Amino acid sequence: MKADNKHTKIISAATKVFAKKGFFTARISDIAKEAKVADGTIYLYFNNKYDILLSVFEEEVGKIVENTKKLIAQEDDPVEMLNVYITQHLQAMKKNRYLAEVIQIELRQTNKVIKFYRDNKFSEYVSIVAEIIQKGQQTGCYNTEINPDIAKRIIFGALDEVCRVWNASLESHYTVDEITEQVIALIHNGILKHQ
Amino acid sequence: MKADNKHTKIISAATKVFAKKGFFTARISDIAKEAKVADGTIYLYFNNKYDILLSVFEEEVGKIVENTKKLIAQEDDPVEMLNVYITQHLQAMKKNRYLAEVIQIELRQTNKVIKFYRDNKFSEYVSIVAEIIQKGQQTGCYNTEINPDIAKRIIFGALDEVCRVWNASLESHYTVDEITEQVIALIHNGILKHQ
Amino acid sequence: MKADNKHTKIISAATKVFAKKGFFTARISDIAKEAKVADGTIYLYFNNKYDILLSVFEEEVGKIVENTKKLIAQEDDPVEMLNVYITQHLQAMKKNRYLAEVIQIELRQTNKVIKFYRDNKFSEYVSIVAEIIQKGQQTGCYNTEINPDIAKRIIFGALDEVCRVWNASLESHYTVDEITEQVIALIHNGILKHQ
Amino acid sequence: MKADNKHTKIISAATKVFAKKGFFTARISDIAKEAKVADGTIYLYFNNKYDILLSVFEEEVGKIVENTKKLIAQEDDPVEMLNVYITQHLQAMKKNRYLAEVIQIELRQTNKVIKFYRDNKFSEYVSIVAEIIQKGQQTGCYNTEINPDIAKRIIFGALDEVCRVWNASLESHYTVDEITEQVIALIHNGILKHQ
């Protein structure tokens, strides 16, 4: 329990520090200080700095994937499923703003250095959207001209950027609910005025 | 003129190197080698490493802004304007894939370190979308319930992620045209099937 | 008795590990693992890493000194004494190849760091040769122009290097007996052909 | 010339530092300080710490090999050749006591870590003795029962240990000439009294 505690403490300290300073600018000693352990202790739980990032990424994304799947399983209607996906994503990111940034960093920056895009939690997470769209296309509620593979990227990108902006605290003057509503509206209906 | 030449050479070398290795992993000597100048020469044209990134960002984005504005000015219909915006963005990023990555890096990673988000070319660029939407709402073609400020983020995020993915060469099996079409369709009409 | 047991286990584990990896490259945890005790346990029996090396050295060399003295005491003829010395040294080193290396390390490397060359077992051991030579000079069988003090070094060096080489397994294609014979021959008769 | 100068300065600083503190205890910054350069400068000339040691070893041993070969080439008599070998070895080591120690360290300690005993200057150097002995056996002046391969080790060991002792400054009360004489006497005639 105690050892587990320390692993968790380091993970959450790292999430915070990576988010605040970015992976490369973050120092191991920053994480250690934040986690209130000695520098060396970190290496009892992780192999190296990058391993910490990866663990943060996989473990935290893992939690979201589980949660998302559970919530979606409770719905029948694809439209509702997508609403749930979008809503919980934005809420999760708002709740753990550090995580949102770590995802950004991992996605854009570090996999440039150490590429090994195995089947990971993250692509699993993004692909949930594609599955929902396919289902919706089968039940007839979604436009069949939409390519689910491309659409999942478009949707994830929209969500991600919206999170980025509020983390950059440039325009945080919108509530999560407002943004959620807007994203859902736009994704579902587009911006054209339908009669 | 010759000096100017060197400035340009360094900028374009840096764009390439940053894109390939990421800002933090790129070394000044990499850029120097790519630009075929001495390491020290770089410091005759830029203050420091970060200044290079910023210059790349501002200058390259600047070009896109100019180009975009010019193209949009030729249109009257907001719907067409947005089509032009989306189309030219994806094409520009495809043409200069290095730049797409540099934007990603700058946006997510480095402004974390050195924050000084003045009014810059980039926010100018993103805001073009908000202006188009406002215009469309005035002319009645766009849904007035859409918040242009949030929508611009959603749209930029969608575009950006789509570019990221093709740069990460995970799923490059779609052509620019296909993707452009999909983005336009989704943004304009959403994914719901309208009767 | 149990404690003593553990002391012995650590000493022999350390001998093995130091020999295999060298003093500086060996880790305390390597020794602990080899001895099947916890890292911390080692510090119940030894003050620090260097103390372990020293103990290995003194205790193991001590055994050899005792043994050598006993064997030599059984001989009357200095020539035979020297034969016994050389023979038992090479055999002891072959039997415990780890020890041979530890002696090498201690002699060349670590006393550079922590110098405290008190009268130790080792100089006692080397000096046995000088005593034998003196005796031989008195009984008239050894050349009196030989300086026993220098000769003991020459002889020990010859023995030591011969052991080093077989440990380095560069040229292990000679048997202990062959080498023993050669060393005795050379030391006794030199390389000149006598009529 | 200047660059070359620096390489040389570092080599000789390293020789001194390695000799004084031993390879593992020596710090890069010690060498840098001794050579009066910045720590980083060292890495412009050498790949890593071990590379410095190796360079010291190979370059310095290289000089000795050249010198030895030249001197030996001037002799016809194998007996004289061996005298020259022994004499110049002891004199070289006395002149550069640091080198003597570096040879010791490299031989016993570090090749344990990074083994790659290619054909190197050192084995070339040691093998000169074997060649001399073979020649002497052919010309009839050396005992043919001596194995040149083993004898070269015995002789090198004797020389090496004699140097070690005077570096350890335990018994430096003998002059180089005295020691040279003793080594030559013992190697040539053995310790037995011949009638």
Added chain:
DNA sequence: CATGAATGAGCGTTCATTCAT
């Protein structure tokens, strides 16, 4: 202007040693 050798601050990581259990 241009060069690139030199600098040295800074960080990831290791491992001997300690100490609470």
Added chain:
DNA sequence: TATGAATGAACGCTCATTCAT
């Protein structure tokens, strides 16, 4: 006694930046 998790000092190496030429 025995344990092994935790500590933190210490060091090799990198690389942005400078400056003599």
